[in-house]
Structures are given as structure tokens and as C-alpha cells.
Amino acid sequence: MVAVKSKTSANTITIRFAGDSGDGMQLTGDQFTDTTAVMGNDFATFPDYPAEIRAPQGTLPGVSSFQIQFSDNIIFTPGDQADVLVAMNPAALKVNLKTVKKGGLIIVNENSFGEDHLKKAAWKTNPLADNTLKDFQVLKVALTDLTRNALKDHPLKGQEVDRCKNFFALGMMFWMYDRRFEHTVAWIEKRFAKRPEMVAANIATLKAGFNFADITETLQTQIHVPKAQLEPGVYRKITGNEATAIGFVTAAQLAGKTLFYGSYPITPASSILHELAKHKVYGVKTFQAEDEIAAIGAAIGASFGGQLGITGTSGPGVCLKSEALNLAVMTELPLVVIDVQRAGPSTGMPTKTEQGDLLQVMYGRNGDSPVAVIAPKTPSDCFQMALEAVRLAVKYMTPVIFLSEGYLAEAAEPWKLPEIEKLPKIEIRHPKEEKDPFLPYSRNPETLARPWAVPGTPGLGHRIGGLSKADLTGNVSYDPDNNQKMILLRREKVAKIANDIPDLTVEGPGSGKLLVLGWGGTFGAIYQAISDLTQEGVKVSHAHLNYLNPFPKNLKNVLSRFEKILVPELNMGQLIMILRDHFPGVNFLGLNKMQGHPFSVFEMKNKIRELL
Amino acid sequence: MSEAVLKLPYTKEDFVSGQEVRWCPGCGDYSILATMQRTLSKFDLPIEKYVFVSGIGCSSRFPYYMNTYGFHTIHGRAPTIATGLRCVNPELSIWVITGDGDGLSIGGNHLIHCMRRNVDINILLVNNRIYGLTKGQYSPTSEKGKITKSSPYGTIEQPINALCVAIASEATFIARTLDTDPTHMSYILERAAKHKGVSFVEIYQNCLIFNDKAFVPVTGRETREDRMVYLKDGQPLVFGKKKDKAIRLKGLYPEEVNYTAGGDTKDLLIHNEKDENPHYAYFLTQMEHPEMPVPFGVFRAIEKPTYDEMLDEQIRQAQVKGKGDLKSLIYGPNTWKVGS
Structure with missing residues (x-):
């Protein structure tokens, strides 16, 4: 028995x-x-x-x-x-x-x-x-x-x-x-x-x-294992790549635009293409290109055509796309490049995670070429950040890099679903026929964005391209002063996004000995480590950067309130390099791991204890 | 900068942009530009519907000189940008201007794939068999043995035949014309414009500075009637100063034969641009100087569904029962409720 x-x-x-x-x-x-x-x-x-x-x-x-x-x-x-x-x-x-x-x-x-x-x-x-x-x-x-x-x-x-x-x-x-x-x-x-x-x-x-x-x-x-005390609401299971795909379809709908997604299969970004290819009922157009360059080229073409051009890839694909990305910078067209990072360099470990592309997306192009860079922190956060990527791209007429990670892409978590009616519309205004000569490189005084004139609009015919642009007219110009002015204008335009993004919030004490400053998918391990340590009575704070370029305006102030700043990254210290450039004199310390695996809570706790 | 809205009917001048043209004096590109402007002015499509997209190279400056929408992109990638543009706007007349280096070297991959997809755009490949903008290196269409700055001992590369690439890629419209015959060029541009699907046109163009007279052995005043054959649909391939020569097949190969106007054509090769099978068009591309007269005209013009049309059709089919709503997208098939 x-x-x-x-x-x-x-x-x-x-x-x-x-x-x-x-x-x-x-x-x-x-x-x-x-x-x-x-x-x-x-x-x-x-x-x-x-x-x-x-x-x-x-x-x-x-x-x-x-x-x-x-x-x-x-x-x-x-x-x-x-x-x-x-x-x-x-x-x-x-x-x-x-x-x-x-x-x-x-x-x-x-x-x-x-x-x-x-x-x-x-x-x-x-x-x-x-x-x-x-x-x-x-x-x-x-x-x-x-x-x-x-x-x-x-x-x-x-x-x-x-x-x-x-x-x-x-x-x-x-x-x-x-x-x-x-x-x-x-x-x-x-x-x-x-x-x-x-x-x-x-x-x-x-x-x-x-x-x-x-x-x-x-x-x-x-x-x-009893039920968790999740916030009341309706939930679904979601992976980062699913949330990314759904987020961009939603953004296109909120903007009243066709989502055009150009992509070439690459691990771990391919499932975004697979997901989007299913959504024809939402008018989504997917284009499996012959290579990474064609994928971004077609996305730029779609943006030039007045719709929402997006391309997605991983690190090696970003390398191939960099020249075309620079064309979008020069022509000041809205574009989103999704980079689901994987362990590099070169082919590296395709199915393993890393945060090794930050410097590449920030600086990996010829000339001074600023783009906006944002990074989701959890699988479900990919949805929210996708909306942000589109909002910023079309408002500021700039490429935006959506820097995801293999770990986020495939990890699943419960997602408390948003209230659909409360999702904000994304406003877009295209110039219409006008009597005065049209100036394709005139600028909105608030955002410095140039007008997004769509081919087919009477009277707005104009030429854009990769050659240096004259201020206002956009004509080809080799004028030395003009060139410098335009480079500074593009930098200022991207910098102005800082006025349009949320302040950085600090979890835990607002000042003290140690702040852990994370970005991207390290959020989970940092959050868990700090929450465990806080329960043990340890005093340590956490702030997480969703916006990597530009930084939130209050970042300097936040940093000034702590003696030490720990920056955990799944790379050799790429964010820390940028931070040291922006905020000289701040005591930044790294925790770096390049093993293709996310941080464990254990190693995060150890490092925090070591610094206290 | 563009002027006030232009109304139909147009003149050639309506298509001239304010930008100063900066090709070398005597460049064949001037003739191509003027022929394009003149040809488009005859159509009744509103001027704002035209978009010129180019890559990098001398001919790729073309969009700046057209008073239309234009996009001077990056080396070799114009077909990709034109593809994306076409996919979101079915109403535009999109023209890609490329060269032998831009289209067949750095951009070869895109050219192939754009043609096999039958994207509804027009591609003009301006072939001068040299790199002009970089000041005189050999190009993928330069003849073997050619001495240039980058091949002082002569090239050791087999040149690529642009139209063969087009046939191999199953382009639905394939033609060849030349800068020194604006009437023929205008006819070909008009045919290309009216073709639904990808149109690929090779234009023989003379680079006065780095490869002058490259095509003269074929297209030169003295020799052209004997060395060029203009293709006419349903007609024999007649050429020669006295129109006294035609082509017939000997096995798989062409053979020159005597021809009398109005005479018996039963053994002669009769041009058929609508042949679905690519064999014949490929055969024509192999008629090269000096063995054979070189064909000019429409090699192939067939109908096939276009990429952009099929893309739209799939969406239309998916939306037969209505467009998707955001809630079902975001909620997905499986949800659960927590709390009240």
C-alpha cells in the first residue's frame, strides 16, 4: 500500500x-x-x-x-x-x-x-x-x-x-x-x-x-508554492522579443503609420521578425532582406516615404548597418534600429547574452554622428521602450537605437497588461503644400527637428542625401562654417531629447555610500540583490538608466549624492567609459562579466558587500 | 529648395532643379539628364510623384539635378532604399540611377535581389566601364587587360555583362540604350516608365576624362550601322548600312546572313521581347563586339506580379474580416487575472 x-x-x-x-x-x-x-x-x-x-x-x-x-x-x-x-x-x-x-x-x-x-x-x-x-x-x-x-x-x-x-x-x-x-x-x-x-x-x-x-x-x-501578491490586473506571459514586436506594432498604430520592418535573420533578433511577420492584420509590412544593409536601406526608404521604418539585428548586423545608419543621421530621417546584443566580438557566442554594443551604437560610425540610444530593462519593459523609441524618432527626426539583449529577448515573465485606452497617441505632422519655397532643413525651434516632407506632396519636392547639407535648403554644401554649424545642430538636437524624458529615480536612500547604477537587462539581478541586502539592513541604493543617450538631466545631481557608484555591465566597462567622460571626478567602479551569462544575484551581492 | 507647385502640362524646364550641374564638360550624363527631363515632361503624372534615388558615383549626382523628390544615398544601396519606398507608396514613379561600379560591384547583391523580387521601380545603369568619381580605376565592366591607374599591367578580371545579370535575376523588363542616341534613349525610358515591375536599362555612356571613346568601336559614327542592331518586336534583327544583314540561328549560336527588305524571313531570328523563357534574352546579351553586332532596345518585357503589389495583397487578405485591434494584439491568446 x-x-x-x-x-x-x-x-x-x-x-x-x-x-x-x-x-x-x-x-x-x-x-x-x-x-x-x-x-x-x-x-x-x-x-x-x-x-x-x-x-x-x-x-x-x-x-x-x-x-x-x-x-x-x-x-x-x-x-x-x-x-x-x-x-x-x-x-x-x-x-x-x-x-x-x-x-x-x-x-x-x-x-x-x-x-x-x-x-x-x-x-x-x-x-x-x-x-x-x-x-x-x-x-x-x-x-x-x-x-x-x-x-x-x-x-x-x-x-x-x-x-x-x-x-x-x-x-x-x-x-x-x-x-x-x-x-x-x-x-x-x-x-x-x-x-x-x-x-x-x-x-x-x-x-x-x-x-x-x-x-x-x-x-x-x-x-x-502559494500565489504571489502581484498587482491586481490582467496578465500575460511575455518574452522581451515578443514585447518588442508588439510594442512597435502598437507604436505604429498610435502614430497612425504603417510599420515597415526590414530585417535579415540573425540570432537572437530573428524572433522579432517572426512575430511581426504574423501581424499583417495590423498592416505590418515585413521585408526579409538579402543582407543587413538592405534591411536598413529599405527601412530608411520607408521612412523617407513617410511611414515607420524599423530594422532589427544583433551586434554583427549593426556593424554592417553603420554606413546606412549614418545616412539616416545626415538626412535626419526617423528610424529605429533594434540591436538585440549577443556575446561578441565577431560571431562570438550567438545564443549567449552580453551588453557589448553600447560603444558601437554610440560611436561606431565615421564623423560626429549622434543618435539617441535607449535600453529596456526587463522583458515587458521592451514594450514601453518600443513606444518611446518611436515617439523620439518621429518627434526629433533622428535614428534611435533600441538596445536590447539576448537575455531579455528570450526570458519570459508575467506582464501586467496596460490599459489600451490610456496609451498616448504619437503625434506626427507632415508639411503640406505651401506657397513659400519649401526649406527641407528648416527646424522646429523647440526640438530642432526638420520637417518630414513626404514624396508625393505637391510643391515640396526636394533632394536629400549623404553629402554635407546646407542649413535650411539642404542643398549640397562644402562651406566650412556651414559644415560645422550642421554638425553642432545635429548634436544639439539629440541632446535636447533630455528635456523630454523622465528624470532618473533612485530606489533606496537618496544619498549615501553606494549607488548601483545599472542599464539594460542587469536590472533584475541588481534589483534582487539590493532588495535582499536591504532586508538584511544594508544601506545601498539603485538607479537604472533606460536612456543612455542623452542621459536624464538629473543624472549629475543623483551621482553627486553618493560616495561610490557601482556600474555592473556585461562588458569590459562601456557605460563606465561614457560616464567618466561626462562626469569627471565621480568615483565610478565597475563589475564586469563577459561569460555570455547574466549576473547572478550572488555575485551582485558579493560585489556590493565588498564596496561597503 | 523647390518653387511653387507646378501644374500640368509640363515643360522640360519644369524638371530642371536649381542646382548647378557639375559633371565634366562633354560627359555623357548631360545627355541622359536632358533626355530624362524631356521624356518625363511628356507624361501626365504630377511631378511630385517622381522620386530619383541614387548611390555613389558620377551618375549618382543625378537626383540633385532633377526638380523632383530625390535621395542621393550611399554606395551601391540605392535599390534597397527604393525598395522600402516602393513598399510604402504604390503611387510614386521611382527611378534608381546607378553606375557600373555602384550597381555591379559594391551594390551587386542588391541589384540582383531587387530584380528577382520584381519591385516596381526603374533602374538605369549608366555604364562607362570605368570608375570616374574616384579618378580612373577599372570597373567590373572594364574589358580584360585594360590599363588603368589601379591596373598598370592590365586587368586580369573577366568583365561582367550587366544584362546577363539582369536576365539571371529574372528581371521583367531589360533594355539597352546609349547616351549618343537621345531619341532611342527617350523611347526606352518611356517603355521603362510604363512597365509594371522592375525595369532594368543599361545605358552606354562615355566618360570623356578617364575612358574616352570606350564604346566608339561599336557606337561610333563610322561603324555603328554595322556593329549595332536595334531590336524591334516581331521583326528580324536587321542591321548594316544598307539594312542588308540579319541574324539567324546556327544551333545555339547566332550567325550573320544577308537580308533583303521584304524578303523571306522564315530562317531569320525574329525578335520576341515577350518571351517568358529567359533563354532568348540571354542569347541576345551574348552578342558582343567584335564577333557580333551589339543589340540595343528592349530585350525582354514580360508581365509578372510585383513584390509591392503582392505585399499589399497579403495585407488586404489578412484584413478581409477587418483590421486588427490593439487589445487582441497586446493581450494575445492567453491571459490570466490577478486580484479583484
């Missing part, structure tokens, strides 16, 4: 699913996440996978992982280390062992620990049989056999049967963390609607996993 099992509760749990690229680990993680969302926890996810589509089966480079932290608290990171690792094979175990907490639970598919798999994963001895896992609890499950057994009366054959085993693991995790499986069942029914035999097999496997966990004597306790 099976003993009645107990149920305990926990505040925060981190789970990591790991297997071969073909094992469906991202899907498994997504399903766990969706159910977790519906069950009312706060969460943050971290997909971590190789650039290779299917590296040789069972090898270390082929390991794909998905981490989720969920909680009854408000959380900001996917968790430093996992409470539970599900390892589908020896390679997944090897790659992910260091991500598990000491004393944490490791669930392995023991059927995959044969000689050849151990060899492929470069284990000299079987880690299940020696002392390798002595610091952990280990649950050996014959996932392959159990899945085959569960499906022995199903019509599926061989590989198709074995491919269901991720649902067995998912079913186990659903039991362990007291989750319902209805949401995933509904998903399976929809996903495989055309293949009823797949629906039946996947559901049977999911339930078999759930029941196995319920029955097996090695699992005695179910852990319940």
Missing part, C-alpha cells in the same frame, strides 16, 4: 530542465512556465541553448537547458542556482552540474547512462555510480523505459515514443510542485490537433509521469 504523502510549502523554487537539443527542453520549460503563470506565481525564465540546431546527439555542445524561478514573492531573475535539475542524459548532467544548489535534487534519466552516452559526454566513470553526486540528492528514473511502457498500447513507434519522454519528466514536476496539468493537456490537444494519436500519447505520458511521482516511494513530499 502506498503511504499518504505529505505536502509542504516553499516561497521560491528554481527548476532547470536540461537535455539534448532535440529533447524538447525549451518546450517542456515553456509548458511548466505557462502553468505556473496560470497558478498565480511570479516567475522569470532563462532559456540557455547552443547555436547548433542539432549538435551530435548526447554530446556536450548539444545540451539545451531551460531554467525557471517561480515564487510567492515578486522576483526579478530566473534564479542563481537550481533546486531541481532534470537531466535527460549524461551530457546534460555534466554541463549543468554547477548550476545546482548543494543539497539540491537531481533527477536523471538512468536509461541514458549507458557506456556510449557516458563516453560522448566525456564522463570517465559513471557519475551515478561514484562519488560525483555526493553533494546532491539523486533520483534515478528510467524515463525511457517508463515512457515506452506507458505507450505500449499506443500506435506510435520507436523514436516517436521516445520523443514523448519530456512529457513524462514534465508530469513528474507537475506533481512535485503541486501543479495542475490541464493547461498543458489543452495545449497538446491544440498543438497536435491534426494527429489524434500524438495527442493521446503525449497526454498519456504526461499523466504517467504525474502518477509515477505520486506513487514512487522516493518522492515523499509535494511542495506547494
Whole structure:
């Protein structure tokens, strides 16, 4: 007879699913996440996978992982280390062992620990049989056999049967963390609607996993994570790239413009193109260009044509786009360049995150070429910053760089949906037919923006281009004084954006010993670290820059109120270099990581403690 | 700076911008510019509907001299900017002005893809077989062995044939004309303007300074009647001072034969610009000096749906049941409620 099992509760749990690229680990993680969302926890996810589509089966480079932290608290990171690792094979175990907490639970598919798999994963001895896992609890499950057994009366054959085993693991995790499986069942029914035999097999496997966990004597306790006290409202799960795409479609609608998105496939920006390509019902025009240059060229053409030209890429693509970006600077056309940064230099680590492009987007062009640069701080913040990018681009007639990161692009979190009616309209005025000669390089006295005259408008015919422009007329000019004047005007125009963006806010004490000044996707780790330390009674403050060029006007004042400024960055210190240039004499200190991974809360806390 | 709104009908002068033209005296580009201005003035499309887009090079200064909308972009990239512009505005008449270096070297990739997509724009490739603006290096169309500043021992590169590239890219309108025959050029520009889909026109142009008389062996006063053949749809390829020569096929190759006006044409090659199959147009591009007379005129003019039209059609289809509303976009398929 099976003993009645107990149920305990926990505040925060981190789970990591790991297997071969073909094992469906991202899907498994997504399903766990969706159910977790519906069950009312706060969460943050971290997909971590190789650039290779299917590296040789069972090898270390082929390991794909998905981490989720969920909680009854408000959380900001996917968790430093996992409470539970599900390892589908020896390679997944090897790659992910260091991500598990000491004393944490490791669930392995023991059927995959044969000689050849151990060899492929470069284990000299079987880690299940020696002392390798002595610091952990280990649950050996014959996932392959159990899945085959569960499906022995199903019509599926061989590989198709074995491919269901991720649902067995998912079913186990659903039991362990007291989750319902209805949401995933509904998903399976929809996903495989055309293949009823797949629906039946996947559901049977999911339930078999759930029941196995319920029955097996090695699992005695179910852990319940209560609902989080999220702000009341309607929520959806969102990744950074989804929020980016939806944000730009929304911005186009708010501006009454057609969104034209020119892009060339590149990791980790491609999913923005995929998302936008679906939205034809919103009038979105996507253009998969022949290369990065054509992608931005077409976007500039669309902007010249009076619509909303946007291009998206990652760091290597920005390199290729820089000449065209400079053309948009010179012709003062609105344009948004999305850069979802990845680990560089060169091809680097395409699926891994970094913040290495800040200096490139700020300065990586010939001549003095200022552009606005903004950066979202969380996946859902990508939506808000997309609206900002468009607002600034069209109001100031300037390219705006939307500097996202691989980590934000793919991480998911709950997003409290905005009230649609309250989203502000984006005002655009195009000049109309006029009696006086039209001056394409005259300027709005407040913003210094030039008029956005659209081809097809009678009487406004004019020529623009990359050659130096005469003030007012825009004619080609080699006049030395004019050239200097125009360079200064363009700089002043971008600088004026500072009057039009929110002040920097400080979380925690308004002055003191240490301010942590972050930007971009480091927000989560910094916020969590400071919130933990504050609870311990440590006095430290946090400010986060969404606007990198220009900076908020009160930044100087904020900096002046702290003895030390810690600037954590996933690069060698690019923001710190700009800050030191702007604010000489301020005591800036860096925390820098170039490993393709986001900061952990642990390393952030350590650094803060070290400085206090 | 532009003047007050111009009304139809237009004169050539209406298309002349106020900017001083700065090509070298005697440059073939003057003739191309004047022919363009004269040709467009005959049409009834409002002047504000024209946009000239160019890259970098001597001919790429063209937009500055047209009293229309214009965009002098960056080296080789004009087709990309024109593509984006076309995708958001179906009403404009868009002209890309490029050269042999701009279009076939640095911008070769864009040229190919713009043509294969059949974007509804007109591309004029002004070919002078030299880099002029950078002062005399060989170009991708320079003949092998050519001695220039960057090839003092002669080039060792096989030249590219612009029209072959156009055929290989499945351009739907392909033509060749020359700077010294404004009447023919005007006819070709008019045909290009009226073609729906991409129009690709190669214009033989003389660079007086760095490659003078490059085309004279073909187009020179003394020799042109024997070395040029003007293509006329449905007609044999007749040439020669006395119009006494035509072309016939010998296997896969062209052969010169005697021709008498009004005589039997059954063995002769009859020009068919509407041939959907690219073989014939490609064959014509291979008729090169000195082996054969060089064809001028419309090589190919076929109808295919344009990129911009299909792009709009997909959106129209998606919106048959109405345009999307912001709420369903932002909310997506799965939401959950927290609290009251």
C-alpha cells in the first residue's frame, strides 16, 4: 500500500530542465512556465541553448537547458542556482552540474547512462555510480523505459515514443510542485490537433509521469508554492522579443503609420521578425532582406516615404548597418534600429547574452554622428521602450537605437497588461503644400527637428542625401562654417531629447555610500540583490538608466549624492567609459562579466558587500 | 529648395532643379539628364510623384539635378532604399540611377535581389566601364587587360555583362540604350516608365576624362550601322548600312546572313521581347563586339506580379474580416487575472 504523502510549502523554487537539443527542453520549460503563470506565481525564465540546431546527439555542445524561478514573492531573475535539475542524459548532467544548489535534487534519466552516452559526454566513470553526486540528492528514473511502457498500447513507434519522454519528466514536476496539468493537456490537444494519436500519447505520458511521482516511494513530499501578491490586473506571459514586436506594432498604430520592418535573420533578433511577420492584420509590412544593409536601406526608404521604418539585428548586423545608419543621421530621417546584443566580438557566442554594443551604437560610425540610444530593462519593459523609441524618432527626426539583449529577448515573465485606452497617441505632422519655397532643413525651434516632407506632396519636392547639407535648403554644401554649424545642430538636437524624458529615480536612500547604477537587462539581478541586502539592513541604493543617450538631466545631481557608484555591465566597462567622460571626478567602479551569462544575484551581492 | 507647385502640362524646364550641374564638360550624363527631363515632361503624372534615388558615383549626382523628390544615398544601396519606398507608396514613379561600379560591384547583391523580387521601380545603369568619381580605376565592366591607374599591367578580371545579370535575376523588363542616341534613349525610358515591375536599362555612356571613346568601336559614327542592331518586336534583327544583314540561328549560336527588305524571313531570328523563357534574352546579351553586332532596345518585357503589389495583397487578405485591434494584439491568446 502506498503511504499518504505529505505536502509542504516553499516561497521560491528554481527548476532547470536540461537535455539534448532535440529533447524538447525549451518546450517542456515553456509548458511548466505557462502553468505556473496560470497558478498565480511570479516567475522569470532563462532559456540557455547552443547555436547548433542539432549538435551530435548526447554530446556536450548539444545540451539545451531551460531554467525557471517561480515564487510567492515578486522576483526579478530566473534564479542563481537550481533546486531541481532534470537531466535527460549524461551530457546534460555534466554541463549543468554547477548550476545546482548543494543539497539540491537531481533527477536523471538512468536509461541514458549507458557506456556510449557516458563516453560522448566525456564522463570517465559513471557519475551515478561514484562519488560525483555526493553533494546532491539523486533520483534515478528510467524515463525511457517508463515512457515506452506507458505507450505500449499506443500506435506510435520507436523514436516517436521516445520523443514523448519530456512529457513524462514534465508530469513528474507537475506533481512535485503541486501543479495542475490541464493547461498543458489543452495545449497538446491544440498543438497536435491534426494527429489524434500524438495527442493521446503525449497526454498519456504526461499523466504517467504525474502518477509515477505520486506513487514512487522516493518522492515523499509535494511542495506547494502559494500565489504571489502581484498587482491586481490582467496578465500575460511575455518574452522581451515578443514585447518588442508588439510594442512597435502598437507604436505604429498610435502614430497612425504603417510599420515597415526590414530585417535579415540573425540570432537572437530573428524572433522579432517572426512575430511581426504574423501581424499583417495590423498592416505590418515585413521585408526579409538579402543582407543587413538592405534591411536598413529599405527601412530608411520607408521612412523617407513617410511611414515607420524599423530594422532589427544583433551586434554583427549593426556593424554592417553603420554606413546606412549614418545616412539616416545626415538626412535626419526617423528610424529605429533594434540591436538585440549577443556575446561578441565577431560571431562570438550567438545564443549567449552580453551588453557589448553600447560603444558601437554610440560611436561606431565615421564623423560626429549622434543618435539617441535607449535600453529596456526587463522583458515587458521592451514594450514601453518600443513606444518611446518611436515617439523620439518621429518627434526629433533622428535614428534611435533600441538596445536590447539576448537575455531579455528570450526570458519570459508575467506582464501586467496596460490599459489600451490610456496609451498616448504619437503625434506626427507632415508639411503640406505651401506657397513659400519649401526649406527641407528648416527646424522646429523647440526640438530642432526638420520637417518630414513626404514624396508625393505637391510643391515640396526636394533632394536629400549623404553629402554635407546646407542649413535650411539642404542643398549640397562644402562651406566650412556651414559644415560645422550642421554638425553642432545635429548634436544639439539629440541632446535636447533630455528635456523630454523622465528624470532618473533612485530606489533606496537618496544619498549615501553606494549607488548601483545599472542599464539594460542587469536590472533584475541588481534589483534582487539590493532588495535582499536591504532586508538584511544594508544601506545601498539603485538607479537604472533606460536612456543612455542623452542621459536624464538629473543624472549629475543623483551621482553627486553618493560616495561610490557601482556600474555592473556585461562588458569590459562601456557605460563606465561614457560616464567618466561626462562626469569627471565621480568615483565610478565597475563589475564586469563577459561569460555570455547574466549576473547572478550572488555575485551582485558579493560585489556590493565588498564596496561597503 | 523647390518653387511653387507646378501644374500640368509640363515643360522640360519644369524638371530642371536649381542646382548647378557639375559633371565634366562633354560627359555623357548631360545627355541622359536632358533626355530624362524631356521624356518625363511628356507624361501626365504630377511631378511630385517622381522620386530619383541614387548611390555613389558620377551618375549618382543625378537626383540633385532633377526638380523632383530625390535621395542621393550611399554606395551601391540605392535599390534597397527604393525598395522600402516602393513598399510604402504604390503611387510614386521611382527611378534608381546607378553606375557600373555602384550597381555591379559594391551594390551587386542588391541589384540582383531587387530584380528577382520584381519591385516596381526603374533602374538605369549608366555604364562607362570605368570608375570616374574616384579618378580612373577599372570597373567590373572594364574589358580584360585594360590599363588603368589601379591596373598598370592590365586587368586580369573577366568583365561582367550587366544584362546577363539582369536576365539571371529574372528581371521583367531589360533594355539597352546609349547616351549618343537621345531619341532611342527617350523611347526606352518611356517603355521603362510604363512597365509594371522592375525595369532594368543599361545605358552606354562615355566618360570623356578617364575612358574616352570606350564604346566608339561599336557606337561610333563610322561603324555603328554595322556593329549595332536595334531590336524591334516581331521583326528580324536587321542591321548594316544598307539594312542588308540579319541574324539567324546556327544551333545555339547566332550567325550573320544577308537580308533583303521584304524578303523571306522564315530562317531569320525574329525578335520576341515577350518571351517568358529567359533563354532568348540571354542569347541576345551574348552578342558582343567584335564577333557580333551589339543589340540595343528592349530585350525582354514580360508581365509578372510585383513584390509591392503582392505585399499589399497579403495585407488586404489578412484584413478581409477587418483590421486588427490593439487589445487582441497586446493581450494575445492567453491571459490570466490577478486580484479583484
